[in-house]
Amino acid sequence: MQVRAENISKNYASMAALDDVSLTVQSGELVALLGPSGSGKTTLLRTIAGLETPDSGVVYFNDRDAAESRIQDRGVGFVFQHYALFKHMRVMDNIAFGLRARRKNKPKEADIKNKVMELLDLVQLSGLEKRFPSQLSGGQRQRVALARALAIEPSVLLLDEPFGALDARVRKDLRRWLREIHERTGHTTLFVTHDQEEALELADRVVVMSKGKIEQSATPDEIYDTPATPFVFSFIGESSVIPVVVGNGRATLDERLIDLQVGNLPDGPAQLFLRPEDVAMVTDGGPGIPGLVVSTRRIGGNRRVTMECGLARHRIEFDAPAEVPIANSQRLQVRIIGGRVYGAGEEGYETEKLAASATSDFKWAKAEGWLDR
Amino acid sequence: MSEVKAPAARRQKQAIGEGPLTRAALLGVALVFLGLMLIAPLLVVFVEAFSRGFGVYIDALAMPDTMSALQLTLLVAAIAVPANLVFGVAAAWAIAKFDFKGKSFLLTLIDLPFAVSPVVSGLVFVLLFGANSALGPVLDDMGIKILFAVPGIVIATIFITFPFIARELIPLMQQQGSSEEEAAVSLGAGGWRTFFLVTLPNVKWGLLYGVLLCNARAMGEFGAVSVVSGHIRGMTNTLPLHIEILYNDNKAAAAFAVASLLAMLALITLAVKTLLEARFAGSLAAQRRH
Ligand SMILES: Nc1ncnc2c1ncn2[C@@H]1O[C@H](COP(=O)(O)OP(=O)(O)O)[C@@H](O)[C@H]1O
Ligand SMILES: [Mg+2]
Numbered sequence: 097m098q099v100r101a102e103n104i105s106k107n108y109a110s111m112a113a114l115d116d117v118s119l120t121v122q123s124g125e126l127v128a129l130l131g132p133s134g135s136g137k138t139t140l141l142r143t144i145a146g147l148e149t150p151d152s153g154v155v156y157f158n159d160r161d162a163a164e165s166r167i168q169d170r171g172v173g174f175v176f177q178h179y180a181l182f183k184h185m186r187v188m189d190n191i192a193f194g195l196r197a198r199r200k201n202k203p204k205e206a207d208i209k210n211k212v213m214e215l216l217d218l219v220q221l222s223g224l225e226k227r228f229p230s231q232l233s234g235g236q237r238q239r240v241a242l243a244r245a246l247a248i249e250p251s252v253l254l255l256d257e258p259f260g261a262l263d264a265r266v267r268k269d270l271r272r273w274l275r276e277i278h279e280r281t282g283h284t285t286l287f288v289t290h291d292q293e294e295a296l297e298l299a300d301r302v303v304v305m306s307k308g309k310i311e312q313s314a315t316p317d318e319i320y321d322t323p324a325t326p327f328v329f330s331f332i333g334e335s336s337v338i339p340v341v342v343g344n345g346r347a348t349l350d351e352r353l354i355d356l357q358v359g360n361l362p363d364g365p366a367q368l369f370l371r372p373e374d375v376a377m378v379t380d381g382g383p384g385i386p387g388l389v390v391s392t393r394r395i396g397g398n399r400r401v402t403m404e405c406g407l408a409r410h411r412i413e414f415d416a417p418a419e420v421p422i423a424n425s426q427r428l429q430v431r432i433i434g435g436r437v438y439g440a441g442e443e444g445y446e447t448e449k450l451a452a453s454a455t456s457d458f459k460w461a462k463a464e465g466w467l468d469r
Numbered sequence: 470m471s472e473v474k475a476p477a478a479r480r481q482k483q484a485i486g487e488g489p490l491t492r493a494a495l496l497g498v499a500l501v502f503l504g505l506m507l508i509a510p511l512l513v514v515f516v517e518a519f520s521r522g523f524g525v526y527i528d529a530l531a532m533p534d535t536m537s538a539l540q541l542t543l544l545v546a547a548i549a550v551p552a553n554l555v556f557g558v559a560a561a562w563a564i565a566k567f568d569f570k571g572k573s574f575l576l577t578l579i580d581l582p583f584a585v586s587p588v589v590s591g592l593v594f595v596l597l598f599g600a601n602s603a604l605g606p607v608l609d610d611m612g613i614k615i616l617f618a619v620p621g622i623v624i625a626t627i628f629i630t631f632p633f634i635a636r637e638l639i640p641l642m643q644q645q646g647s648s649e650e651e652a653a654v655s656l657g658a659g660g661w662r663t664f665f666l667v668t669l670p671n672v673k674w675g676l677l678y679g680v681l682l683c684n685a686r687a688m689g690e691f692g693a694v695s696v697v698s699g700h701i702r703g704m705t706n707t708l709p710l711h712i713e714i715l716y717n718d719n720k721a722a723a724a725f726a727v728a729s730l731l732a733m734l735a736l737i738t739l740a741v742k743t744l745l746e747a748r749f750a751g752s753l754a755a756q757r758r759h
Contacts, residue, residue: 145655146655147655167655168654172655174651176651180649180651193656193658194658197656244652247656248656
C-alpha cells in the first residue's frame, strides 16, 4: 500500500506543527522520519493514522482519500511511543485485540490463538503470553506493541519513536530485529526517530524534518553525503561551522583561499560546514590553515581534535591517528579537503559544537603572530 | 510502635523542629475531636436505639411506615445511582478525553450540587415544578405529579448526588490519557467496544468507589428531599425523613432504631470503601509501574 500525504498543515494555538508537508511512502518501503523534538514528526504520523485531523491537506492510501474511511477501517498498525498496551489484559489478549474487534470475517477463536502464538514467536516472546504488561521489561513491551499492531495485518505500519525509551544496547538489538521483520513481512513502514544513527542504519529512505517542514527526503547515503540544507548537514553526524566569504565561485577564510567548489552561490558572506573527515592535519609542511589545539578526546581508534582557527577563533573538529601525539595548546596546520558551503541566510541546527568560542580557555597571547606562520 | 519508629521520629524532629510534647498534644487534640465529633454520636445512635430494649427496636423497624420508608429509600437509590452512573461516566469521559469549548464551565457546573445548600436545591425544584411555575400547570394537565411524589424525590436525589461519580472518574481518566483508546480504535475497535473493553476496566475501582459514595448519599439525603417530598407518611417519606418525624413525635427510641439502620449502611459503605481503597491503591501502583 502506497501512502501519500499531500500539503498537510496543522496548527496548534497559532503555532504551526505541520506547515504544508508532502510525503510519499512507496509500497513496501521502510522510511524514517527524522528530526529534533518538536519538529512535527508525531503530528504527521498521527495525521496519517487518522488520529489527528489536518487543518488542510489530504492523506491518500493507494489513491484513495483516507478521510473517506473511519480510523478503524484504515488498517493502520500504530505503535505508540509509550506502547499504550492494555494494562489489564494479558499479553495474548493484547495481541488478539485487533482480531477479535473485527466485524467482517472475524477469525475463529482457535485461529486467533494460532495467530497470536505465531506473532509471539515472530517477536521472540514465546512463553510470556500469560503475563501482564506490568510484568514485562521495556523492550518486551515494545515487542508486544509491535505484535499487536502486526496482528491486524496492517496495510501500513506506523511507529512513533519505537526505541526511544529503551537503553542503548536493547535499542541496537531491536533495530536490527525490526529490519529483519520488515524484510520478512514486507509492510509499508514509516517510523519516527530523533536518532540520526537509527534512521541512517535502518531506513531505505530518510525524511528529515525541522519546524514542521520537510528539509530533505533521500537515501541515507545522499542525506549524509549531499545534505540539502545546513540544517540537515548539522543534524546528521558531527559538524563544525565556520563563516567564510564567497567570491568568484571560491570561498576564503580570513582572505586565505579554501580549495572548495561553492557552486553558484552569490558573492558575499557564507558558511562552511565541515565534518571531521573533511579536515586533515598537514604533516608534510605544506600550506594549511593554522590553529591552536583546544582539547582532544579518544574516539575509537582515532583522536578527535578540537582546534581554534582564523581571526575569530572558530572551532573545528577533525580526527587524527591516535598514535600521533597532540597536546592542548599545540599549534597545528590543517587542510580542508571536503565540506559544503551554504549561503549565510540559511539556518543550521544549533548544537553546542557551534557555540561561540568566546567561552574558551584559549590563550590569545600564545598565538601571537601565528597567522603569519 | 513508637519504639520501632524512634529513629525516624528523631530525624523528623530535626527536620520539623517539633518536640515529643507538641506531637503528643497534637495527636491528643485530634483524637479527642474525632471521639467527640464522630465516634460518640455513632455510639449514641446504637445505645439510644436499644435503650428501651430489643423488642422496641424490632417493633420500630417492623412498623409499616418504617417499611415503606425503607422501600422508598431503596427505590430512590436504585433509580438515582444508575442514572448518575450513566451521567457521571458520560460527563467524565467527555471532560477527560475530549477538548471542547466550555469544558471548564462544565467542570464548575458538576460541582454545583456540592456548592449549593441542599435545601436551596430542593427549593429550586419546587420553583421549577410547583403549581406557580410555568411547568406546573402543563404537568398537571398531563396528569404528571412530580412535587410531593416519588419523581420529585428521585430528581432531587439525582441532583444532589450527581458529582460523586463524575468527580471520582475525571482525575482518574485524565491521568490515564487517551492513548489506550487510540490504540484500540486504530486496531479496529468501535466506540462501544473501546469503552467497555479498554476505558471501563481502567477505571473500574474508582467507579465502584464513586458508586458507593453516591449510594450512601442517595440513601441519606435529607435537605433537598425534605423540601420536595411533602412528608406524606407511608407515601413520600424516605428513611431520613421518617427518622425526623419519629423524633418529633417523641419516639426517640424508635427514631434511633431506624437511624441505626442508616448508620449501619454508612459503616458498611466505609468498610467496603476501605477494602476497595487497599485494592485500588494496588492497581494504581501497578499502572504507575507500567
Ligand atoms: N495537542 C497539542 N496541543 C498543542 N500543541 C501541540 C500538540 N501536539 C503537538 N503540539 C506542538 O506541535 C509541535 C510538534 O509536535 P510533535 O509532532 O509532537 O513533535 P515531535 O514528535 O517531532 O517531537 C510541538 O511544538 C508541540 O508542542
Ligand atoms: Mg514525538
